[in-house]
Amino acid sequence: MQPESPAGAPRTFRATVEYDGTAYRGFQRQRRGVPSIQAELERALSQITGQPAGVLGAGRTDTGVHALGQVVSFTIEWPDRHGEQALLRALNANLPDDIAVRALAGAAPGFHPRFDARRRTYAYHILPGPVRRPLWRQRAWRVAQPLDVARMNAAAALLIGRHDFATFGRAPVGENTVREVYAAGWVAEGDFVIFRICANAFLQRMVRSLVGSLKEVGSGKWSVDDLAEALAAGERKRSATVAPAHGLYLMSVEYDD
CATH class of the missing domain: 3.30.70.580 (Pseudouridine synthase I, catalytic domain, N-terminal subdomain)
Known part of the structure; x- marks a missing residue:
């Protein structure tokens, strides 16, 4: 003992x-x-x-x-x-x-929750529909038009792997904008359409920028190829409008132990 x-x-x-x-x-x-x-x-x-x-x-x-x-x-x-x-x-x-x-x-002395982390998972909640939902106004992004989840998933699949995500965010420290995404996809759950993404790390506003661009795919304003071209461009101006903050949730952080 x-x-x-x-x-x-x-x-x-x-x-x-x-x-x-x-x-x-x-x-x-x-x-x-x-x-x-x-x-x-x-x-x-x-x-x-x-x-x-x-x-x-x-x-x-x-x-x-x-x-x-x-x-x-x-x-x-x-x-x-x-x-x-x-x-x-x-x-x-x-x-x-x-x-x-x-x-x-x-925890062991010297443990650092940010620098020791190996994976982070975020979820983003969209509430499609033409009528406002007051109880969810600070919990989900209400989008008036219907969204094509299959199209959004086809675009989200392009994010998986190691890519330069400069189009979708800024590096919090230094200039490295390369990140590795382990999983990314949309599911319809009840009234909600929910995006979940897991990566080794994220750029500033990366998830919200991705959601804003994937929403354009789901609404038909962007094609899947448009998303691919935006990702490859590496230019912040190629991102669609950033999704509002209140739909975003930090779900978990994983470590080697």
Whole structure:
């Protein structure tokens, strides 16, 4: 049995966080007074420990984007005898109702939720139909016209593999815009048409740009070949209008373990 960490010894934790991004200017901490997911997590940790705490995230989701499986890490002073579940309960007791920690466990020192990630999966919800759906106005993109899911899937299949996605986003750091997509496709589920995409990493606004362009294929304004040509062009101006943020969800982040 490993000896208990003494009171005050720093420990690193990894947590899975779910949130409704409607009221926040994205995950990343902003200037003072501007709401963000990162700032709320850090505030809750500081209230629990009485000390400043820094939080790292796997994905810098934009304003209005939601998450079911954001992964974060932080290092705080937390004795073993208190237990991980006690920390999870304390966090949720101090977080606002639109943010919750779903799971929490110890992590190796040096674990980085962004740089250690191997796969990320996003989902995007479209609600086709001519009539507004007020309950979903911050959860899905309402598109008035019907969409051809088969055509959109034919275009989405072109995204799978290793490609330069410069048309559909900007590199968050440096100039490398090559990413590898492992899966991409649309499904009709009830009233919704849902796009799911899994990749090793994403460019800024990449998923929303892809959705906006694939929606043009589904509506008949673009052909599948138009999507292929836009991808090959490597020019940001060749993307269709970026889909709104409120239909996007970070579903999961995967690691080697």
